[in-house]
Amino acid sequence: DAKTTQPPSMDCAEGRAANLPCNHSTISGNEYVYWYRQIHSQGPQYIIHGLKNNETNEMASLIITEDRKSSTLILPHATLRDTAVYYCIVWRVNYGGSQGNLIFGKGTKLSVKP
Amino acid sequence: DTAVSQTPKYLVTQMGNDKSIKCEQNLGHDTMYWYKQDSKKFLKIMFSYNNKELIINETVPNRFSPKSPDKAHLNLHINSLELGDSAVYFCASREQGALTEAFFGQGTRLTVV
Numbered sequence: 634d635a636k637t638t639q640p641p642s643m644d645c646a647e648g649r650a651a652n653l654p655c656n657h658s659t660i661s662g663n664e665y666v667y668w669y670r671q672i673h674s675q676g677p678q679y680i681i682h683g684l685k686n687n688e689t690n691e692m693a694s695l696i697i698t699e700d701r702k703s704s705t706l707i708l709p710h711a712t713l714r715d716t717a718v719y720y721c722i723v724w725r726v727n728y729g730g731s732q733g734n735l736i737f738g739k740g741t742k743l744s745v746k747p
Numbered sequence: 748d749t750a751v752s753q754t755p756k757y758l759v760t761q762m763g764n765d766k767s768i769k770c771e772q773n774l775g776h777d778t779m780y781w782y783k784q785d786s787k788k789f790l791k792i793m794f795s796y797n798n799k800e801l802i803i804n805e806t807v808p809n810r811f812s813p814k815s816p817d818k819a820h821l822n823l824h825i826n827s828l829e830l831g832d833s834a835v836y837f838c839a840s841r842e843q844g845a846l847t848e849a850f851f852g853q854g855t856r857l858t859v860v
Contacts, residue, residue, distance in 0.1 A: 677839075735849055737790035
């Protein structure tokens with residue numbers, strides 16, 4: 634079962650920042666927070682991941698709370714093409730290689746509106 | 748070039764038939780997966796393969812069998828297809844090791860009639 638909780642849907646105006654929350658209150662010390670998205674009729678696409686520090690790449694920023702029990706994915710300037718289902722996933726990583734699988738929850742359906 | 752490619756993209760078949768879906772990755776990854784996404788859009792893992800060894804099978808009926816002829820391919824064989832097998836099937840691959848992302852194919856929409 635997924636170990637995360639996300640709102641089922643969110644709307645965002647085009648050009649504005651989209652902030653997608655995720656609750657992972659049972660996360661353990663060796664679990665990372667990963668974000669993927671699935672645009673309609675396509676395969677899931679990796680966005681970003683982090684352990685405890687905030688992370689930023691060309692697609693998004695990831696803010697993880699100090700207690701690591703929740704995080705927020707930020708799309709700084711949402712476009713219509715960002716309309717998708719966004720999945721927050723916790724993934725256990727052990728030394729010498731990762732263990733477990735990407736377990737997807739229901740995600741958040743983000744609708745970017747003009 | 749497509750990193751993870753699946754064929755066919757669409758597959759319509761009758762109940763009771765046997766069918767295969769092919770998956771190929773050109774990323775040199777050593778771990779590949781099959782996921783099933785049903786009508787409720789839930790993505791569920793079915794299999795993962797690492798170095799030609801099945802390492803996880805998530806309570807999938809034995810009518811489903813993954814076959815890996817080499818590290819770049821993980822094909823999904825389905826016997827005696829049932830209506831409930833209708834779904835979109837996604838193949839994925841990743842490099843074994845920490846902090847690596849998984850790459851997904853575009854999916855195969857299977858419809859059993």
